[in-house]
Amino acid sequence: MSSSDGLVIIEPVSEYTRQILKLKKIYAVEKTPYQEIVFAELEGFGKALLIDEFVQSTEKDEFIYHELLVHPAMALHPEPKRVLIIGGGEGASLREVLKHGTVEDAVMVDIDEKVVEFSKRFLEVMHRGSFFDPRARVVIMDGLEYVKKTADGTFDVVVMDLTDPYAGPTALPLYSYEAFREIKRILKPEGVMATQAGSSYFYPKEYRQVKENIEKNFKHVAEYWAWIPSFATNVNFIVASDAYDLYGLSAEMFDTRLKSRNVNTKYLVGRRLTAHLSMGVLYG
Amino acid sequence: MSSSDGLVIIEPVSEYTRQILKLKKIYAVEKTPYQEIVFAELEGFGKALLIDEFVQSTEKDEFIYHELLVHPAMALHPEPKRVLIIGGGEGASLREVLKHGTVEDAVMVDIDEKVVEFSKRFLEVMHRGSFFDPRARVVIMDGLEYVKKTADGTFDVVVMDLTDPYAGPTALPLYSYEAFREIKRILKPEGVMATQAGSSYFYPKEYRQVKENIEKNFKHVAEYWAWIPSFATNVNFIVASDAYDLYGLSAEMFDTRLKSRNVNTKYLVGRRLTAHLSMGVLYG
Amino acid sequence: MSSSDGLVIIEPVSEYTRQILKLKKIYAVEKTPYQEIVFAELEGFGKALLIDEFVQSTEKDEFIYHELLVHPAMALHPEPKRVLIIGGGEGASLREVLKHGTVEDAVMVDIDEKVVEFSKRFLEVMHRGSFFDPRARVVIMDGLEYVKKTADGTFDVVVMDLTDPYAGPTALPLYSYEAFREIKRILKPEGVMATQAGSSYFYPKEYRQVKENIEKNFKHVAEYWAWIPSFATNVNFIVASDAYDLYGLSAEMFDTRLKSRNVNTKYLVGRRLTAHLSMGVLYG
Amino acid sequence: MSSSDGLVIIEPVSEYTRQILKLKKIYAVEKTPYQEIVFAELEGFGKALLIDEFVQSTEKDEFIYHELLVHPAMALHPEPKRVLIIGGGEGASLREVLKHGTVEDAVMVDIDEKVVEFSKRFLEVMHRGSFFDPRARVVIMDGLEYVKKTADGTFDVVVMDLTDPYAGPTALPLYSYEAFREIKRILKPEGVMATQAGSSYFYPKEYRQVKENIEKNFKHVAEYWAWIPSFATNVNFIVASDAYDLYGLSAEMFDTRLKSRNVNTKYLVGRRLTAHLSMGVLYG
Incomplete structure (x- = not known):
């Protein structure tokens, strides 16, 4: 099992749990006037859009x-x-x-x-x-x-x-x-x-x-x-x-x-x- | 939203993701000849049994x-x-x-x-x-x-x-x-x-x-x-x-x-x- | 290198960094009227006292x-x-x-x-x-x-x-x-x-x-x-x-x-x- | 104290400890034939170079x-x-x-x-x-x-x-x-x-x-x-x-x-x- 070291996103899934997602590549990280957006490739899920630390869409699912x-x-x-x-x-x-x-x-x-x-x-x-x-x-x-x-x-x-x-x-x-x-x-x-x-x-x-x-x-x-x-x-x-x-x-x-x-x-x-x-x- | 600082379990949910669970109380942590067992109270999920870092059962679900x-x-x-x-x-x-x-x-x-x-x-x-x-x-x-x-x-x-x-x-x-x-x-x-x-x-x-x-x-x-x-x-x-x-x-x-x-x-x-x-x- | 999965403490070392410490054993976790105290054995540092998520003393150092x-x-x-x-x-x-x-x-x-x-x-x-x-x-x-x-x-x-x-x-x-x-x-x-x-x-x-x-x-x-x-x-x-x-x-x-x-x-x-x-x- | 949610680096400081560093901006992430390099801006430390998950240099120190x-x-x-x-x-x-x-x-x-x-x-x-x-x-x-x-x-x-x-x-x-x-x-x-x-x-x-x-x-x-x-x-x-x-x-x-x-x-x-x-x- 691969470790969770390196570049990751820690996502607040609920008030009391977090998800750690491993990043393979980062295409863009940007603070817009509305939100913080990350375009990246996630280990296991492929290309993905994240907004304000939440996964929005991944290639795989x-x-x-x-x-x-x-x-x-x-x-x-x-x-x-x-x-x-x-x-x-x-x-x-x-x-x-x-x-x-x-x-x-x-x-x-x-x-x-x-x-x-x-x-x-x-x-x-x-x-x-x-x-x-x-x-x-x-x-x-x-x-x-x-x-x-x-x-x-x-x-x-x-x-x-x-x-x-x-x-x-x-x-x-x-x-x-x-x-x-x-x-x-x-x-x-x-x-x-x-x-x-x-x-x-x-x-x-x-x-x-x-x-x-x-x-x-x-x-x-x-x-x-x-x-x-x-x-x-x-x-x-x-x-x-x-x-x-x-x-x-x-x-x-x-x-x-x-x-x-x-x-x-x-x-x-x-x-x-x-x-x-x-x-x-x-x-x- | 409460932070994830303090006593937590980092659970390898899949080969490429982890879950962070907050612990409120620990009843017992023990390495038995077969596995590592944790009896604890989890934030949000209540009393719980974890074996080898995996959640087995929580009071709530x-x-x-x-x-x-x-x-x-x-x-x-x-x-x-x-x-x-x-x-x-x-x-x-x-x-x-x-x-x-x-x-x-x-x-x-x-x-x-x-x-x-x-x-x-x-x-x-x-x-x-x-x-x-x-x-x-x-x-x-x-x-x-x-x-x-x-x-x-x-x-x-x-x-x-x-x-x-x-x-x-x-x-x-x-x-x-x-x-x-x-x-x-x-x-x-x-x-x-x-x-x-x-x-x-x-x-x-x-x-x-x-x-x-x-x-x-x-x-x-x-x-x-x-x-x-x-x-x-x-x-x-x-x-x-x-x-x-x-x-x-x-x-x-x-x-x-x-x-x-x-x-x-x-x-x-x-x-x-x-x-x-x-x-x-x-x-x- | 051992992973950071399992029972850990995430310690807010500074406003912008955290330390993850692995726990081997837990002796006591208690919320007193003054603070939250953890008596544990840390991987690498031995027996330790933590108060409010901060390491106070470890056996090793x-x-x-x-x-x-x-x-x-x-x-x-x-x-x-x-x-x-x-x-x-x-x-x-x-x-x-x-x-x-x-x-x-x-x-x-x-x-x-x-x-x-x-x-x-x-x-x-x-x-x-x-x-x-x-x-x-x-x-x-x-x-x-x-x-x-x-x-x-x-x-x-x-x-x-x-x-x-x-x-x-x-x-x-x-x-x-x-x-x-x-x-x-x-x-x-x-x-x-x-x-x-x-x-x-x-x-x-x-x-x-x-x-x-x-x-x-x-x-x-x-x-x-x-x-x-x-x-x-x-x-x-x-x-x-x-x-x-x-x-x-x-x-x-x-x-x-x-x-x-x-x-x-x-x-x-x-x-x-x-x-x-x-x-x-x-x-x- | 800001949380550790979002884009972070989890750095294996020792065999048994990790450091979590918050990322503000990412300039480049690249797998070269020799190593994985990250050019980023770290919360608190400014611009930084990381190689194989280890901080090499930050603007501040x-x-x-x-x-x-x-x-x-x-x-x-x-x-x-x-x-x-x-x-x-x-x-x-x-x-x-x-x-x-x-x-x-x-x-x-x-x-x-x-x-x-x-x-x-x-x-x-x-x-x-x-x-x-x-x-x-x-x-x-x-x-x-x-x-x-x-x-x-x-x-x-x-x-x-x-x-x-x-x-x-x-x-x-x-x-x-x-x-x-x-x-x-x-x-x-x-x-x-x-x-x-x-x-x-x-x-x-x-x-x-x-x-x-x-x-x-x-x-x-x-x-x-x-x-x-x-x-x-x-x-x-x-x-x-x-x-x-x-x-x-x-x-x-x-x-x-x-x-x-x-x-x-x-x-x-x-x-x-x-x-x-x-x-x-x-x-x-």
């Missing part, structure tokens, strides 16, 4: 996270054409959204220019060129501000791919009651939203707050979670809509919709989605 | 692990009367086994006297007195040796609750082809066995080897896994039998059998078992 | 620290009979003081009963029975309170063997201007005091403050420092007196006085003391 | 190390004109050598082109332009090979500024008996050599071996050591010559020679050198 974030909401909507991604700077959520043949416009709004710039340069393995898809548009702007300036009923699907609700001040306002009210406003009546919401196990209070803020705004709210290996913890997802209920989406319908839109996945198939939805949330 | 290890195999058997537990020194597997009203004899064989002695003293919260149940018997002996000395067709269920196949030399022989052959021999024809098998994600080669050794000996082999928060990783379980197939056990049947035997669980219900069985194994 | 703290002040005084030690719970300063044949009474005042109790039990290798010397008396009491209640001109030498000025709130009041004024008051006119004062390199502001508080009370103030291997940093000492100047004590006189009092040392001889006094203080 | 390595040997020689530096890639030893007005040629031989290239780019604060001094010449070559190809009696002073004898295989051959024989051969009869030799405290066996190899080749051998804050340990130096004895160099002579050659130092003055030489070596 980001597909689990991004497929779970994007496809349930997208599949729940019968024909998602206009999609908004808030955050998601490394381009992997955009990549998954664009897989859906129904999509005509995908707007990605990220507050941090540097994240996008370095992702383009170092994380091709994640964005896979999605930044340059003619249907895609990247806006550098505060997500909440963008939402506020957007007209009512603009989007079919909104995907929130932000840092954890407890990770720092940058993303926090986007998890508020007001933010979800605004997101609902810019969705069409049949619109669907999805968000990651951190770990319900290690941050039950923060998770419940996010869920409550969503429930006050949407009629149907579904929750599911997964263990992401490089996070050393689980992560929770919430999908909400006034029109559709994710708990009512059968495994078959999920598979059928993905297939009809030419979406290929490595992790998420209908059977697994159903399993995730049956698991129930874990509170620590 | 051991029920997830022990319910998943014990009840699928027990529920799969229509009437488990005689049960053998190999390992399981802190008494929690024994506790779960004894919940089943059908059980008449439960033998627990652990190689390490010290683990059992200290568990009795410090981990009442885990064993819950199961060591003193009149149906229980604890044998201090090498598990494989015990199995070899046991007559054919002695047990209805065998539960292996050992350290990981890659954790060190003590448990390794019990994961071999020969060991499973012997375990099958001492099971009745309708017998069922269950084992934990480490993390298929971080140790795919070792996990596959264990699975292969089981498959060569049993007709029906089912696998499932779970994230255990204090492990900072997942853990895999395998249930095998010549008579019964866990994949064929419905959620309803699971719930019915547990109920008829007066088994109460905190985590595992039929719906969740089905979800676990549908998840598929993750290889890293 | 405590003689360097305690000889440097005690003997310069003791040798500077022509005939130290009555000596007060404030702190010094593990008994090693007391041991060094009692080596001086001139000593008739040595009072050790420690605020923390538990430190003394466990030191008696686990650190015989340090106190060497000094607690039971008929000339020694241990008082469990706040050091400052003891000093305030002591009559003027009671002691020939006062040795302060406390945690660092920046280590926490327990020792801090004893490094104040008022505390040194009181210490001067209870010294005879020819009295000498010595204190450790933390690391001038990593805590220059805190060190200068202590020095200033001493200089305002005493005519002669001498300073010297040493690297203590198990501290992973240096530690500074200050000796003060109205009657004698340590800078004027020749190496020969130091050796002569120690010899005439039957004091044997492992580290400190006159030549080395002179070298320490010529080194000058390092500020980081 | 490298002057202590480099003045102690270079000036005793240089001052011991009455008129050093031709000087060879083996290793010393960041250019700080070269900087100190060139301060001596007597120097006409200074050759620096480093095996690792990358160390020199990145030092030129990122560590101006260390080399201070010395690479571009007309008296300086940098040769990229294995040090021992260079020495072997050099004619008898070429240099007045040889300074070895290598990684520790126990740090890895790259520098080790240069600490052998044969290497010192060759170094003596290329020195003039009145020549002087100096080397760092790692920590005698944490690696007594390795240090003694180096000293023995030098003693077998030179008539006069002097040793001294210092605590280097960013190393979290001490470092030992050895100066050897057939003509001159460093123990015989008075503080006054040291100061006079430095002054006459227009050498300014921040740490090392005659009084301090004498103190270092009187300290005696510490073996752990």
Whole structure:
């Protein structure tokens, strides 16, 4: 077993545990006005983006996270054409959204220019060129501000791919009651939203707050979670809509919709989605 | 967020990651002839047993692990009367086994006297007195040796609750082809066995080897896994039998059998078992 | 090279560095009303006392620290009979003081009963029975309170063997201007005091403050420092007196006085003391 | 006190201790054919060069190390004109050598082109332009090979500024008996050599071996050591010559020679050198 000596990241996984990750290479370390970002190659996990000491995405396992974030909401909507991604700077959520043949416009709004710039340069393995898809548009702007300036009923699907609700001040306002009210406003009546919401196990209070803020705004709210290996913890997802209920989406319908839109996945198939939805949330 | 300064355990979760766990209290640290054992109170996880630097059980989340290890195999058997537990020194597997009203004899064989002695003293919260149940018997002996000395067709269920196949030399022989052959021999024809098998994600080669050794000996082999928060990783379980197939056990049947035997669980219900069985194994 | 996995102490050596120390055995971990104390065996350093995450003394190198703290002040005084030690719970300063044949009474005042109790039990290798010397008396009491209640001109030498000025709130009041004024008051006119004062390199502001508080009370103030291997940093000492100047004590006189009092040392001889006094203080 | 979370270096200071250093910025991380090099900015210590996980030089305290390595040997020689530096890639030893007005040629031989290239780019604060001094010449070559190809009696002073004898295989051959024989051969009869030799405290066996190899080749051998804050340990130096004895160099002579050659130092003055030489070596 290799030692943990040398260049490492010590990540505060929970209030009382840390993860030590070994670094093989460092592409960029930068303090932006919003956060501290690290683009690196991790031992065992490959290329990775870390924000404020938290692993965001690694080459080896980001597909689990991004497929779970994007496809349930997208599949729940019968024909998602206009999609908004808030955050998601490394381009992997955009990549998954664009897989859906129904999509005509995908707007990605990220507050941090540097994240996008370095992702383009170092994380091709994640964005896979999605930044340059003619249907895609990247806006550098505060997500909440963008939402506020957007007209009512603009989007079919909104995907929130932000840092954890407890990770720092940058993303926090986007998890508020007001933010979800605004997101609902810019969705069409049949619109669907999805968000990651951190770990319900290690941050039950923060998770419940996010869920409550969503429930006050949407009629149907579904929750599911997964263990992401490089996070050393689980992560929770919430999908909400006034029109559709994710708990009512059968495994078959999920598979059928993905297939009809030419979406290929490595992790998420209908059977697994159903399993995730049956698991129930874990509170620590 | 509290810092990681002070008394901690640095746990080698995988070949390339570590977990740092904060210690609040230490009850005992001992190098036995077999392993190094630590009985402590962990920040956030409560009382805990660690063997050779690996978390085995913590007060807060051991029920997830022990319910998943014990009840699928027990529920799969229509009437488990005689049960053998190999390992399981802190008494929690024994506790779960004894919940089943059908059980008449439960033998627990652990190689390490010290683990059992200290568990009795410090981990009442885990064993819950199961060591003193009149149906229980604890044998201090090498598990494989015990199995070899046991007559054919002695047990209805065998539960292996050992350290990981890659954790060190003590448990390794019990994961071999020969060991499973012997375990099958001492099971009745309708017998069922269950084992934990480490993390298929971080140790795919070792996990596959264990699975292969089981498959060569049993007709029906089912696998499932779970994230255990204090492990900072997942853990895999395998249930095998010549008579019964866990994949064929419905959620309803699971719930019915547990109920008829007066088994109460905190985590595992039929719906969740089905979800676990549908998840598929993750290889890293 | 052995890894740093397993049971360790992460010690905040400075504001920006940590030391990881491997633990072989733990004798006691206790949160007292004053501090958190750990009695352990450290890999490479042997038995050790840690207070509030800081190494205080280890079997292997405590003689360097305690000889440097005690003997310069003791040798500077022509005939130290009555000596007060404030702190010094593990008994090693007391041991060094009692080596001086001139000593008739040595009072050790420690605020923390538990430190003394466990030191008696686990650190015989340090106190060497000094607690039971008929000339020694241990008082469990706040050091400052003891000093305030002591009559003027009671002691020939006062040795302060406390945690660092920046280590926490327990020792801090004893490094104040008022505390040194009181210490001067209870010294005879020819009295000498010595204190450790933390690391001038990593805590220059805190060190200068202590020095200033001493200089305002005493005519002669001498300073010297040493690297203590198990501290992973240096530690500074200050000796003060109205009657004698340590800078004027020749190496020969130091050796002569120690010899005439039957004091044997492992580290400190006159030549080395002179070298320490010529080194000058390092500020980081 | 800032936490140790985030980007850090875990440095194996000894067989049983580690130092955690916080990184503020990373300029370059590179695996060369010889070693792994990191150019970074450390919290508290400023710009720094690390080789194979060991701190080599930091902006804040490298002057202590480099003045102690270079000036005793240089001052011991009455008129050093031709000087060879083996290793010393960041250019700080070269900087100190060139301060001596007597120097006409200074050759620096480093095996690792990358160390020199990145030092030129990122560590101006260390080399201070010395690479571009007309008296300086940098040769990229294995040090021992260079020495072997050099004619008898070429240099007045040889300074070895290598990684520790126990740090890895790259520098080790240069600490052998044969290497010192060759170094003596290329020195003039009145020549002087100096080397760092790692920590005698944490690696007594390795240090003694180096000293023995030098003693077998030179008539006069002097040793001294210092605590280097960013190393979290001490470092030992050895100066050897057939003509001159460093123990015989008075503080006054040291100061006079430095002054006459227009050498300014921040740490090392005659009084301090004498103190270092009187300290005696510490073996752990």
